[in-house]
Amino acid sequence: MSISGPKTKTFKRIGQYTALAGYLVFLAFPLVWLISTSFKDPRELVELHPSLIPRHPTLQNYVTAFTEQDLARSALNSLIVASASALLTVLLALPAAYALVRFRTRLSTPILGWVLVSQLFPFVLLVIPLFLILKAVALTDTRFGLIVVYVTWSLPFALWMLQGFVRGIPRELEEAAAVDGASRLQVLRQVVAPLLAPGLVATSLFAFISGWNEFFFALVLLKSPELATLPVTLARFVGVEGIARLGPLAAGSLLATLPSLVFFALLQRRLAEGSLAGAVKG
Template sequence: MMKRFLQYVALMGYLIFLGFPLVWMLSTSLKPPPELVKLHPTLVPDAPTLMNYVQAFSEQQLDRAAFNSLKVALGSAVLTVIVALPASYALARFKTRVGTAALGWVLLSQLFPFVLLIIPIFLVLREVGLANTHAGLVLIYVVWALPFALWMLQGFVRNIPRELEEAAAVDGATRLQVLWRVVFPLLAPGVVATALFAFISAWNEFFFALVLIKNPDLATLPVTLARFVGIEGTARLGPLAAGSLLATIPSLLFFAFMQRRLSSGSLAGAVKG
């Protein structure tokens, strides 16, 4: 009994640890300017106001920036899954020296600091006409997410028994039919996890979007939120907290939607027919 009680206490403490930044950001977004500069700030605003949200939308094009981020993040998630799914199957099922070397190189590429690659990436995108475009940004995000996506998905593929594929082949299914009707449905949890990783990485990414996108109308949400910080580093905490809180909502909704698919997919095949 005491062990279970301690587990619940630890879980509650962990939830408070995760949720407190969001609660504090909500509190900050509802405070008027005088309360934001108080020496001892309180969690509950003395005089709640929505002016920070009004200023955030009136001073910056948050709706357009959110749409840009949503378009880039969804495109990155879809393309990452499309590329990683067959590639991870090939890496997991076909044991060759080339495949082993490729997987090792994929993992090794994660050690490269991306700040050192930004100049050659920008030059390459400029040469092919993709600089200052969402398509170029999506391409960069897909390449950025692929190493982890390949490593994660090939682990899911390894857990699928080969006997299922062999049984389908004996029944007359072609290789593509085996992949489409047997393998890919069982990979649903891995696909959902990969899509979540790619979406959230692209949604929150700042550095590449700042360097590669020069047109203000194409700016993503993190870049737009950075405009609430002055040249000398002084942040307008109220509008910044309001915009940041609104920026978390799409990712939370996407995670909640995909999490249901992850839960249902994890039970697929658990009961033998």
């Protein structure tokens, strides 16, 4: 037993690392192929048996992507809309999630059920009512109108995520703060919010990436070219015949992934922190 035990653990660990490496390759391959495509010339892109490494690397696809379409302005529009919608989503979801968990009523369970059911509605069923509502209040073809739509769409799932994190916070911490004279709002701001840092980061990441990558609502609600978001601008590299210009499209798509990666890199450390890291003070 003393001999087979370590061997069994070694083989098990080798199998785990092999499966993890295979999973990482599976996840990274589309990004690697996108990078490869962005550096290929038009002749390589139409070959029947393309290679992963470009034989004649070129930067012309990036030059074309920036000169033919205003990617910089579109990226700025997407950044403004995605950041604002993520911030508003978190600010609205935090007190709502806290209230659902700490103030239990007969409506708490139906509300959570409705939150989940609302995520089942397809975009096509919602776009016409949303367009008519925004048109009635003069918010079509505006960044603020698109932000309102993104917040409305992201808020139910963000609420569901945060209420799970709130349930993990011991009530004793809030009761101790209340004994010290803290109001309910102070408890939420000074005790609950810091302990929810990992949940807030996860929720903001979800809302930001949803707004950054969203295409359908932006296509319908925004008509001015100067307000177009990045996904809408990238779609212009596909012709009316459905033929895509793969080189510039790959270059623009690669640039479109960078803000999400940077945003995640800046916040991922908070995801690894313990939810009760700051609960004990000297």
